[in-house]
Amino acid sequence: MLMKSHALARSTNRGQTFLLLVAIASVSGLAGWVVGGVAGAMWALILAAGVALLAPRMSPAMLMRMYRARPLLPHEVPALYDVVSDMARRAGLPRTPRLFLVPSPVMNAFAVGGRKDAVIAVTSGLLNRLDMEGLAGVLAHEISHILHEDLQAMTLADIFSRITGVFSTIGKVLLFINLPLLLVGDMTVSWGLVLVLLGAPGVSMLLQLALSRTREFDADASAARLTGDPLGLARALASIEYQQGSLFDRLFFPGRKEQEPSLLRSHPVTDERVARLKGMADEPWAQPRYRFTQVRQPQSFRIVHPRWRFGGYWISL
Numbered sequence: 001m002l003m004k005s006h007a008l009a010r011s012t013n014r015g016q017t018f019l020l021l022v023a024i025a026s027v028s029g030l031a032g033w034v035v036g037g038v039a040g041a042m043w044a045l046i047l048a049a050g051v052a053l054l055a056p057r058m059s060p061a062m063l064m065r066m067y068r069a070r071p072l073l074p075h076e077v078p079a080l081y082d083v084v085s086d087m088a089r090r091a092g093l094p095r096t097p098r099l100f101l102v103p104s105p106v107m108n109a110f111a112v113g114g115r116k117d118a119v120i121a122v123t124s125g126l127l128n129r130l131d132m133e134g135l136a137g138v139l140a141h142e143i144s145h146i147l148h149e150d151l152q153a154m155t156l157a158d159i160f161s162r163i164t165g166v167f168s169t170i171g172k173v174l175l176f177i178n179l180p181l182l183l184v185g186d187m188t189v190s191w192g193l194v195l196v197l198l199g200a201p202g203v204s205m206l207l208q209l210a211l212s213r214t215r216e217f218d219a220d221a222s223a224a225r226l227t228g229d230p231l232g233l234a235r236a237l238a239s240i241e242y243q244q245g246s247l248f249d250r251l252f253f254p255g256r257k258e259q260e261p262s263l264l265r266s267h268p269v270t271d272e273r274v275a276r277l278k279g280m281a282d283e284p285w286a287q288p289r290y291r292f293t294q295v296r297q298p299q300s301f302r303i304v305h306p307r308w309r310f311g312g313y314w315i316s317l
Contacts, residue, residue: 005123007105016214016218017214017260019209020207020210020211021156021157023207024207025045025160026166027164028048028160028163028164028209029041029042029045031044031163031171031196031197031200032044035171035193035197036172040167043311044164046165048156051159052159057111063112064100064121068099069101069103069121070098070100071100072099072100077127078098079226079292080139080219081099083136083139083290084096084139084143091147091226092117092147095115095290096120097146098119099120100121103123103288104123104124105124106124106125107126107240108122108123108124108240109121109123109138111142111143111145111146111151112151114224115146120139120142122139130236130239130240132290133232133235133236133292134232134235136232136235137224137229138236140222140224140226141233142219143223143226144218144220144226146224148218148222151214153211154208154215157208157212158202160202161205162206164200165204166199167200168200168201172197172198185203206310213265213267213268216267216268216273217268219274220273221273221276222279224280225285226289227288227289227290228289228290229279230278230281230283230286230288234278237270237273237274240272246277
């Protein structure tokens with residue numbers, strides 16, 4: 001039943017991803033067409049495809065070194081390793097993702113790599129502040145990103161957006177060079193096409209953000225099915241949202257939230273994510289699969305906090 005749910009979720013994800021990627025590619029092709037006609041549109045698509053296929057992919061190990069992350073050893077977090085191994089097996093991943101620790105006080109987790117070499121990085125802030133049920137939900141969320149190949153989809157969308165920006169910049173430069181001819185009337189230009197050049201990067205960015213938000217909703221739903229505990233992930237998301245505020249705001253303005261407009265967010269509003277997860281609590285499959293009977297010993301994690309240097313911490317996730 002779980003595998004059927006994953007198959008349905010993956011089919012839905014791929015459909016939504018395909019439509020959004022087509023829209024982003026269309027904007028890129030439109031920007032190329034404005035600059036160079038049909039040939040320009042073809043070059044925009046060819047460049048994006050070439051970069052996606054030929055650009056060297058940075059290995060997860062190299063990315064972890066950039067973040068100064070270290071491997072989390074099985075004897076440090078045995079319960080989490082058991083949970084990740086079980087979830088990866090049940091999700092159908094060919095290999096269990098490796099766990100790494102990022103020495104940052106920020107509460108965060110992220111996945112890098114593909115299905116065969118995936119790595120899940122968690123921050124010391126996340127390990128120190130979340131309970132085991134919440135950690136299991138967060139790790140299931142990252143496993144879902146790996147399962148649905150969201151990382152590759154977002155990379156492709158980013159490439160199209162960058163190509164759109166390049167053609168938009170070329171068009172603006174050409175427009176500036178020909179500005180004297182426009183002023184004396186020796187040259188005419190379609191201001192509709194100018195608006196396309198100006199607006200294409202923004203539209204591409206909004207579509208990319210919409211793709212990211214869609215992936216987050218689907219990863220939440222898939223994670224809830226993996227753990228059978230949508231409320232555990234809901235509590236984790238609420239805790240992360242709460243801890244991200246300053247101590248002053250939490251003490252004196254606990255209800256105040258200054259949020260970006262939904263269109264400009266890479267992640268959906270936390271309250272909406274929590275509400276969706278709570279709505280899953282009555283589903284027949286919502287039976288927590290993982291029971292943590294032992295109290296976690298904080299010293300077993302041996303967290304190494306980052307060193308402060310001029311300008312602040314080295315990383316802020």
